[in-house]
Amino acid sequence: MSGKTVSAIADVEFGAQLPSFTPDTSIAATRRFGRHVGWNTPRFTDHEGARKEGLPGAIVPGVMSQGFLGAMIHRWAPDAEIVAIDTVFRAPVLVDRPHTITGVVTDVDEDAGTVEIDITVANEAGETRVFGTATARLSKD
Amino acid sequence: MILDLHTHSIKSDDGRAKVANYCQWIRARGVPIDGFVLTEHRQFDFASDYGELSRKHDLVILKGAEVETEYGHVLVFGVTEALYGEFDFASTRLPLERVVEHCDAHGAVAVPCHPGRPRVGMSAHLAEHGVPKGVRIVEIHNGGSRDGEDERAVAMAEELGYLGVGGSDSHIVSHIGRCATEFPAPVGSEGALVEALRAEEFRAIPKGESTAG
Numbered sequence: 320m321s322g323k324t325v326s327a328i329a330d331v332e333f334g335a336q337l338p339s340f341t342p343d344t345s346i347a348a349t350r351r352f353g354r355h356v357g358w359n360t361p362r363f364t365d366h367e368g369a370r371k372e373g374l375p376g377a378i379v380p381g382v383m384s385q386g387f388l389g390a391m392i393h394r395w396a397p398d399a400e401i402v403a404i405d406t407v408f409r410a411p412v413l414v415d416r417p418h419t420i421t422g423v424v425t426d427v428d429e430d431a432g433t434v435e436i437d438i439t440v441a442n443e444a445g446e447t448r449v450f451g452t453a454t455a456r457l458s459k460d
Numbered sequence: 461m462i463l464d465l466h467t468h469s470i471k472s473d474d475g476r477a478k479v480a481n482y483c484q485w486i487r488a489r490g491v492p493i494d495g496f497v498l499t500e501h502r503q504f505d506f507a508s509d510y511g512e513l514s515r516k517h518d519l520v521i522l523k524g525a526e527v528e529t530e531y532g533h534v535l536v537f538g539v540t541e542a543l544y545g546e547f548d549f550a551s552t553r554l555p556l557e558r559v560v561e562h563c564d565a566h567g568a569v570a571v572p573c574h575p576g577r578p579r580v581g582m583s584a585h586l587a588e589h590g591v592p593k594g595v596r597i598v599e600i601h602n603g604g605s606r607d608g609e610d611e612r613a614v615a616m617a618e619e620l621g622y623l624g625v626g627g628s629d630s631h632i633v634s635h636i637g638r639c640a641t642e643f644p645a646p647v648g649s650e651g652a653l654v655e656a657l658r659a660e661e662f663r664a665i666p667k668g669e670s671t672a673g
Contacts, residue, residue: 334488407474407631410606425481425633435481437634446606450632452476 325396328432328457337395337422337436342387344379346414352383366414377414384412384449388438391420392455399455402433406451417443422453432459461647462665463520464496464640466535466573466599466627471508472501472526477633479510483517491637495520497537497627497653502527502550504539522650525549529556531572531592532580535599535627538568538654556582560594569657571625573599576612583616591620597657600624601666603638604631610666625657626664640665 325331350364361368362378369377385404392401412418419441426435433456440449467482468475479498486493496519498505503525510521525536527549534556536543543566547554556572563570575582575598582598600613601624617624626639642663643656656662 333484405476407476409604423634425485426478437476437632439632442606444606447604447635448606450476450635452632 324394326398326458328427328429328434328459331424331427331434331457333424333427335424337391337424339419339421340391340394341417342390342420344412344414344416344418346377349377349379349383349414352380356382363414374411375413379412379414381406381408384440387420387440388422388451388453391422391438392436392453395422396455396457399457402454402456404438404451404453406438406449408449410446410448412440412448413442418448425452429459432456461495461520461643461645462493462640463522463643463647463653464493464628464630464637465524465537465571465625466499466526466602466639467496467630467636468500468526469498471498471503471505472631474501475631477631477636479508479521480513481633482630482636483513483519483521485633485636486519487517493637493640495522495647496636497522497524499524499526499535499627502552504544504549506541506544520648522653524650526573527554527559528552528580529554529559530589531556531582531585532575532577533573534559535571535573536563536568537571537657538563538566538650540566540568542566543568556592557594560592564594567651567654569597569654570595571597571599571657573627574602574605574609574613574629575599575616576605576609577602581609581613583612586616595622596660597623597625599627599664601626601639601664603628603635603667605667623660623662624664625662626666638667
């Protein structure tokens with residue numbers, strides 16, 4: 320983990336950038352994920368099988384992308400309670416292609432102890448594949 | 461003056477941005493725009509008054525709409541109550557030529573947006589429906605474009621002789637200003653925006669050129 324972590328709402332400034340990271344979107348990772356959650360459908364675990372379904376290749380499951388986004392928040396604020404992650408899936412996150420997970424604070428409610436974070440998954444061309452917002456609660460002390 | 465002509469707030473079903481946070485973001489990050497137009501999906505927001513936010517942040521905040529036609533999505537600028545009564549903004553299958561006619565008759569402007577996008581962009585429907593009558597301007601730079609969509613939009617505009625505008629199509633705060641449109645004079649109202657578009661003196665600003673996001 321790199322970058323400064325935060326623990327209290329007072330530490331957070333509007334516009335603060337969360338440390339971005341490149342998640343493991345390999346076929347091995349989606350197969351492992353599929354085994355654990357019981358989703359062994361080819362669209363997530365096999366490029367050729369996904370193409371037969373009309374996809375450009377195997378895709379990362381949506382909840383796995385949400386997991387990456389949640390992981391980013393906890394790397395930044397390990398003690399934060401993630402109240403909500405609300406995502407809009409604009410385009411598939413392709414397996415075996417590099418993606419970047421980013422987040423930036425776009426609202427701070429010191430009274431409630433919550434922050435709103437813009438969250439995105441972008442591909443190597445910088446195209447947003449998934450976007451949304453997350454709400455996280457931090458300590459008021 | 462530079463305006464982002466295509467933005468969504470939490471009033472849109474897939475919008476996640478509060479207008480106050482857009483303003484805060486623009487000023488905190490120095491996003492190089494002077495204002496923006498809220499183009500909520502399949503509706504016109506008559507109720508909201510952003511005058512106080514506009515004054516507080518010294519930003520132009522205008523309202524438009526994004527409607528859906530057989531050619532894909534279309535921005536409408538200069539919406540009035542009379543225009544709102546002419547067709548069902550909530551419909552997902554409006555006839556584009558009729559939308560353009562109504563806009564012309566009511567002092568508004570219709571601008572097909574992200575025309576290079578599959579399914580919801582105009583270029584994907586030209587083979588089936590032909591070139592629509594009355595379109596003068598299309599959105600050639602959209603902040604949410606991917607997979608060569610803007611390139612297709614620019615090519616289509618060049619081929620059909622359309623003028624081009626730009627907008628971020630932002631749905632979250634940090635995406636505002638990714639694309640925009642530059643006008644030679646101040647634009648402070650929906651009516652002035654329509655006049656400026658009809659004067660056909662503007663320039664679309666692509667994502668790479670903007671320093672935003």
